[in-house]
Amino acid sequence: MANEQDIYEEHVLDHYEDPFHRGPLDDATHADEGKNPLCGDVIQIALKLDDEGRIREAWFEGEGCVISQASASMLIEKVEGKTVDEVKDFSAEEMLELFGPKxxxxxxxxxxxxxxxxxxxxHSPIDGEADADADAAGGSPRFGGPSLSEES
Structure with missing residues (x-):
């Protein structure tokens, strides 16, 4: 019988190898990206919010270690369908619990x-200017913040 740590590790690897909603979201209403300067992990998240303040779709893209990519998949799966307020109330501690292993x-x-x-x-809506840029770039949303070459 597998111990709890083994189950979590299998769950983590499942999300890494077969991630939930990994790819672009062409009709995103909100998007942002971030980088972990310590190790170089990069995550971009695109959201489609409806008029009632609910996340109708959530997608991510990124590069990095198993932990960063698997946790992004777990998070995207958890928040889809939630309200903005529910997601804002989701704490860092709850995220670590969702991931599993210590x-x-x-x-x-x-x-x-x-x-x-x-x-x-x-807090990063894609406005009309960003949509025009996205259309020029082939329909993918532009993510806010510095490019990888600009961030130290």
Whole structure:
């Protein structure tokens, strides 16, 4: 019989190898990206909010370690269908619980990257100017913040 740690590790690897909603969201209403400067993990999150303040669709893209990418998949799966207020109330501690295995402080930063990006994406609507840029770039939303070359 597998112990609890083994089950969590299998769950983490499942999300890493077969992530939930990984890819672009062409008709996103909100989006943002972030980077963990300690290790180089990158996460972009795109959301489609409805008029009632509910997340109708949530997608992510990114590069990085198993922890950062698996936690992004877990988070996106958890928040889809939730209200903006429910997502704003979802704490960093709850994110670490959702992930499962106990992590060192540095690895917690990998896990919490997607949570930080999601929280900022809620406050980052894609306005008309960004939509024009996205159309020119082939329909994908532009993410706020510095480019990877600009961030140290």
């Amino acid at each position: 992590l060192t402080p540095n690895r917690q930063k990998c896990c919490l990257l997607s949570w930080r990006v999601l929280q900022s994406a809620l």
